[in-house]
Amino acid sequence: MSKVLDEPLLIDGLEYCKWNRDLLKNAHRGGLNAIHVTVVYWENTEESFIKIQEWHKLISENKDLILNAKTSSQILEAKKNKKIAIIFGFQNSAPIANDIFLVEKFFNKGVRFMQLTYNNQTPLGGGCFESKDSGVSRFGEAVIEEMNRLGMIIDLSHAGKQTCLDAIKFSKKPVAISHANPKFFHDSLRNVDDEVLKALKNRDGFIGLSLYPYHLKNLGDCKIEDFCEMIKQLINLIGIDNIGIGSDLCINWPNEVVMWMRNGRWTKKTDYGESKDHNPSWPKLPNWYSKPEDLNNLLYSMMKNGIKEKDAIKIVGINWFNFMQKHF
């Protein structure tokens, strides 16, 4: 481990915030070293290229604080230079539509994570909100091969169970579920059952644990003690090395954006996702995880709640780093 890692490495494996200079400064002060940021959900090819351009503009305007990481070594470089490495990801495969050649075009623009699906079915596979999950399709297999070749991480967050199992098996490189929790902790459509967790473990796959309220026991009232208890149980089930945090922190956005996340342009009705009371607002966050820099606080909370220091340090960053290193 390089000397720059004397301070714990802090990597958030998924955030979707409306970033501005103030928010970046806070994350920077909070010691974040790398963040996998969501670029798009439902956006088409052209819109996705535009969103990437907007990200490059933000990075250029804040280059004292952040850089765009296309390789894992740039995460170390960022740490050394006291910057946050920003890693681009898509929470859907909408940007590539049905065009395999677009995978490389987006890779060349810095995209290093792509979900096969976002709740709904795509040409690649089934979403976790579908009543019937196709598993990975013909095009899905072609795209997985291409992502393996390039070094783009296959992200199975928001995928259906069969699609998860198929992709874990089919991919030659280990896959990630960047932001979800085990169903044994909270039984939601987005969380992952033991069969998928074990399949993941058998193929060296990764899970980033989520702080998004709908993925938490007691939602926004989730206690840190319960969250840490879940982590200990998960370590027993799949080992320590492939667990990280993918906070799914979504802050600074107006309420329209949570409705965009749920509805995109796929329905004329209103879909409320996993909000059982049809809440059109952002859900209430746990008071112990409401800002990017809470990743650092979580490190100490984990240690206070019976997770060994070396394990807690791995979970907040080193594990993600090691996993990313296998890809880019």
Place this chain on the structure above:
Amino acid sequence: MSKVLDEPLLIDGLEYCKWNRDLLKNAHRGGLNAIHVTVVYWENTEESFIKIQEWHKLISENKDLILNAKTSSQILEAKKNKKIAIIFGFQNSAPIANDIFLVEKFFNKGVRFMQLTYNNQTPLGGGCFESKDSGVSRFGEAVIEEMNRLGMIIDLSHAGKQTCLDAIKFSKKPVAISHANPKFFHDSLRNVDDEVLKALKNRDGFIGLSLYPYHLKNLGDCKIEDFCEMIKQLINLIGIDNIGIGSDLCINWPNEVVMWMRNGRWTKKTDYGESKDHNPSWPKLPNWYSKPEDLNNLLYSMMKNGIKEKDAIKIVGINWFNFMQKHF
């Protein structure tokens, strides 16, 4: 029935030809009254709008021969004015990507048929070449409702079996399989089994019989006698009123185009579709159906082969007309 129908109405429920003035003249001389033409397969939204523009240019340049029909009454108008009514259709849902609002935009441009899938899975449903068929997805249901509302025909050609069954059941208006044959005639991935045919019959759904060699008994060597025998058997199974011809005639194209139809941009490998000998060329057509005007010849061949005159007349046009009238 209007007086303009004294001559048998000739409607081809699907053709994909590289049209030019000579070909249009031949079809015109051959007595064709309406053709559902394929505008795109794998093209994205923007490309699809461009293809429609190109069609409008062709129509405008040949307005003595053809017109664009957006309503079934324009088919009668075309017949009266001795023109061919051109009805636009998509053989895939790629043009609408994941955007429900695009359905109406394309409808307004004249699109009156859309397939949910083309061989492969889409966000709407499963394709007939997939090993696992999801059936109709959440977005698929939303799109079917929208197509029902607008009067765009749901075309299940190239869909998987479960997707056919789901769509037939879910759609409030009868659906079509514009170009396929019964599996009892020739067991190919693209043809339709008895369960789907019966489900179609129960909901007043339509099937256009195909002359594409991979859908025919003995492929391009298929005998007209065998084809007519199949029609008689099908009439016994589902009745006479919902059977037409969707010739799937693809002529005047270079071989690259058959490979585009199979591969689009979804794979870097080469997919040969249903060509068992990996033929990268257009398949050999039956000598009795190699040009648009053979629809008229088929009418007489059917009568010669034991299909009643009034049934044969229905099959070559009236049935399609009556079905289209339910939609637009």
